[in-house]
Amino acid sequence: MDTYDQIDLTRDKVGIFSKFATLDTVLREKDRIEIYRPLIADPKKVRKERAAKGKAMRSVKKT
Template identity: 60%
Template structure:
């Protein structure tokens, strides 16, 4: 009989987080866990082959990565703005950043 592993699949939205605990057979992949979670049906905008990246405990993982017991699979939403581009734009505009963000003129 195949061993059973416990994993969680999570998807964070701006206002809430979905966390689905699962018991799956040993050898299950990241893709299979996401499909078994039901989150793809609940949120059709998730595209694990395109815009959404996947990870295990904040480290990027490929969909064919085999899971271990107690892994947490994370579905990441695409960035709205590129942080590097935002910093470059701010620098081009001559704004000085203070600790915590915003411009230094506000202090």
């Protein structure tokens, strides 16, 4: 994990195919391993800001 120093397996949760798992879970062939990191921004807030920006751009184009 030296390549990805932003991943901390002592803090971040892990899963296999969208189901939480522990680091001790035995993997099978073709398992998709996922690392769940905290969100950087609130998705609802970002979407609202993007919609407001788009609305403002449309009103500028009309005038």
